[in-house]
Amino acid sequence: MLSLRTSISRIQPCLFIRASSYQTEATQPKFQDKIRIRIQGGDGGQGCSSFIKEKFRPYGPPDGGNGGDGGSVYVAVKPGSFNNLSHLSQIHKASNGTNGKGGNRHGSCGKSVILYVPPGTVIREISAVRSEQSLEWVQMPGKTKPPKLKKGQISFVSEATRHGKELLYYRASSMISGAAEYSLEECDTTPQILCYGGVGGLGNVHFLSENNRSPKFATKGLTGEQKLIELELKTICEIGLVGLPNAGKSTLLNCLTASKSKVGEYEFTTIYPKIGTIKTTMPDDHSSFQYRLADIPGIIKGASDGKGLGYDFLRHVERAKMLCLVIDINPKAKIPADQAFQLLWDELNKYEKNLINKVALVIANKADTAAEQDLLLLKAIVERTTKGVAVLPVSAKKQEGLEGLVRGMTQLLQQRLLV
Missing domain, CATH: 3.40.50.300 (P-loop containing nucleotide triphosphate hydrolases)
Incomplete structure (x- = not known):
């Protein structure tokens, strides 16, 4: 047998207890071991359509910056801080990314949210809403979409759309959702992603081509993911x-x-x-x-x-x-x-x-x-x-x-x- 030195606190005897001298179960903080919450990633900011201003030149080279990515929602274990889930609210939303600006200034990323839970929490994905990853255009102020083209004319927007989709696929390739159910142990103190924020829009710099030296359009940012998740404390x-x-x-x-x-x-x-x-x-x-x-x-x-x-x-x-x-x-x-x-x-x-x-x-x-x-x-x-x-x-x-x-x-x- 092991020989252990254990400090054991003693209970003080009490013959009479006043009704107001202790907390009843009803007045103690609410215990929750199972909860459903909605989480949402922030939307990506819009890309900017702008040009370098030069004397005697209406449009210099494009210099529109990208929109910032929306913040994401993470979860992490914080041992010793909680023993139930009552501290979590029903809705958690990350911040949106800001819009890009001229001068190749990119928007800042939205602030992410971290949900801290006790070890032994099981997370289940009940439902998820993921918007279709499609390009939505932002036109330069005062400019409209080009009219229908005649045979033989080049569509700058269609060419940019093809190029933009390639960039969009590359930037969004890391947005892979994990398992629909997983558990968090005491060692999982590193934040793990639950809900991705939207990718920021592309500035007009990305659509500069041989055929179009002055792209007057950029793209909007993507919307963040939305999920309904269930958290259950088991261990x-x-x-x-x-x-x-x-x-x-x-x-x-x-x-x-x-x-x-x-x-x-x-x-x-x-x-x-x-x-x-x-x-x-x-x-x-x-x-x-x-x-x-x-x-x-x-x-x-x-x-x-x-x-x-x-x-x-x-x-x-x-x-x-x-x-x-x-x-x-x-x-x-x-x-x-x-x-x-x-x-x-x-x-x-x-x-x-x-x-x-x-x-x-x-x-x-x-x-x-x-x-x-x-x-x-x-x-x-x-x-x-x-x-x-x-x-x-x-x-x-x-x-x-x-x-x-x-x-x-x-x-x-x-x-x-x-x-």
Whole structure:
């Protein structure tokens, strides 16, 4: 076993709590683990049609600059800053590029937008609007489109259109959308593109040719992409605490971490997942090791079918590295310990069969109030049902057996991280 030095905060006893002395779940910041938002890239600026002004020469060489590209929308992971998606608004739009100017001055690119999300966020593309990449012309002020040509005459605009499309294809070749669904892990801190901005228009310099030495037209910029995307937070922890309502998960989380989860002697005290971080120091090389622990809302019978609060939050444990089942072995518990374990095992198996493979530890909480026979009964059913899953008795309320619990969780987690 690993020898770890773990700092465990103690809970101060409180006999009377005023109604105004703590935040209720209703007054706490809203928790969102699934949201749909609209994102839009900025439009490209217009190209400029202008000429160098010279004495005794109405039109010098063309010097119209290109329009700036529209800003794009990116997404990046920002570890430790968020544990849900409530900070995101429903619409995110990047800035447009500015128009080009004379003197070969190109427009500036629009400002891009970066959406910061917690690790474990899954992004799905629901719908996308991409405008057809076609040339739209900007005529020089005071000039109109040329009339219909007679046989044998050269159309400068048609020649420029052919040339412009070649440039347009070359400039837009990098606008390739990624997968329709992808997930972001903790290492994805580099912004990744979600929605491209429009390419800026071309100045009249690009349409200078042997046949037309004074092109009096430029192109408009392309419009930016528009998308409707769905973000879903699935991975919020390395270890998930799963148990029935009022099994003592919140008290356990408060004892092991600096979290301040609400604790009450009634069911469904926790209605949103709560996150805490365990920090330990390894004795061999004195390196630090930390991981996140999540208190998942209590699961009841039928949670895999959508009953209670468990259905919405069972997905949070789908991608956790490992699960710990918290069982109340108090003889006065509403559901006996052996039945509680079987209920949790069945619900996890019904929701997704692979979930039961993540169960690495059974925490027998409230062991200070239980007889030895109660613990032996729980161990017997765990041995029959699982393959080598250990049962550790603890008392979160009296903070007994917690150091051994942290050592066990850390060792099991490290083993799974190496796989």
